[in-house]
Amino acid sequence: MNDLYERFSLSGKVALVTGGGGGLGAETAVTLARAGARVMISDLLPELAEATVLDIHRLGGEAVALRHDVTCEADWQQVIASTVDTFGGLDILVNNAGIEKVALFTESSLEEFRQMQDINVTGVFLGIKHAARVMRPGGAAGKGGTVINMSSVAGLVGLPGLGGYCTSKGAVRLMSKAAAIEFATLGYGIRVNSIHPAIIKTQLGANVVSGMVSIGLAPDQASADAFVQSLHPMGYGQPQDVASAVLFLASNASRWTNGSELVLDGGASAR
Ligand SMILES: NC(=O)c1ccc[n+]([C@@H]2O[C@H](COP(=O)([O-])OP(=O)(O)OC[C@H]3O[C@@H](n4cnc5c(N)ncnc54)[C@H](O)[C@@H]3O)[C@@H](O)[C@H]2O)c1
Known part of the structure; x- marks a missing residue:
């Protein structure tokens, strides 16, 4: 039994969660801390990250908040260096920060399209790059890790x-x-996996539903909600459903899971 507990324990591990002041990021940061990790919580809005830190402190965990724009390479260098300085390493990176704008192709502005790619894609690229530099053998943390x-x-x-x-x-x-395949080939000891949730009613998830009305795909909020609900055969998920999956991928229980896509949607995409 102890062996089973140890497989999922994050005791002695250091995690960085981006966008950790928001819905899924905050729940994830708290869950990783409850499993024993010391957690650096970064967010564009530091007051949100601080609120998550307080939640973790109330539970007796260790966490620190930092302001971080994931599109800025200098911010990444500073946040990763601070994490290693503060907690003595880096074992887990959760590239969670992201935005969503609902728009029809014909009406999308180039600026909004680019902003989404910048935060959601470039932000993840910079995270992988700078985390791997410190996690790989010879890096400032140097013990491998999981992204x-x-x-x-x-x-x-x-x-x-x-x-x-x-x-x-x-x-x-x-x-x-x-x-995932590059780091495994190079013997870095760094696993990389992606998580694929369906709609969860955080700020972002609620915006998706109301956005259906503003772009004319649903006549009102009630029908937009009914439509989005109908896509989910088990109903909406909860932030905890995502946090539990991150815990699995962050822990040694998933030590052979690499390059995988973990779908969390109550069967929505299984049709
Ligand atoms: N909620 C859902 O339904 C859902 C479903 C699938 C995937 N996701 C993904 O999960 C992640 C978290 O979503 P959420 O629902 O918690 O969103 P959220 O809007 O509730 O929280 C996102 C957090 O990211 C922060 N952020 C935004 N831009 C940033 C930047 N440039 N740098 C650093 N931080 C920034 C925000 O301040 C906020 O605290 C996102 O990547 C999102 O695309 C969400």
Whole structure:
């Protein structure tokens, strides 16, 4: 039994969760801390990251908050260096920060399209790059590690009104696989996997539903909600469903899981 517990324990591990002030990132950071990790929580809005840190402190865990724009390479260098300085290593990176804009292809602005690719794709690329530099043998942390990239069911199937978002999340899926195979080939001891949740009613998830009304795909909020619900045969998921999957991928229980895409959608994409 102890052996089973140890496989899922993050005791002695150091994690960095981006976008850790928001819905899924906050729940994930708290879960990793409850499993024993010391957690660096970064977010564009530091006051949100601080709130997650307080939640973790209330539970007796260790966490620190940092302001971080995932599109900025200098920010990444600073956040990763601070994590290693503060906690003495880096074992787990959760590339969670992301945005979504609902828009029809014909009405999408180039600026919004580019912003989504910048945060959702370039942000993940920079995270993989700088985490791997410190996690690989000879790096400042040097013990290998695990990278978990937040994609979406929108990275597996096309969805109306979410063209730019689907583009970005599909890129995250294959970026994860490319990094996984490269790091395994180079003997870095770094696993990379992607997670693909369907709609969960965080700020972002709620925006997807209301966005269906604003772009004319649903006449009102109630029918938009009914439509999105109908896509989920087991109903909406909860942030905890994502956090539990991240815990698995972060822990030694998943030590042979690499380059995989973990779908969390209650069967929505199984049709
Ligand atoms: N909620 C869902 O239905 C759902 C489904 C599938 C995938 N996802 C993905 O999960 C991740 C988290 O989503 P969420 O629902 O918690 O969203 P959210 O909007 O509730 O939280 C996102 C967090 O990211 C932060 N952020 C935004 N831009 C940033 C930047 N440039 N640098 C650093 N931080 C930044 C925000 O401040 C916020 O705290 C995203 O990548 C999202 O695409 C969400």
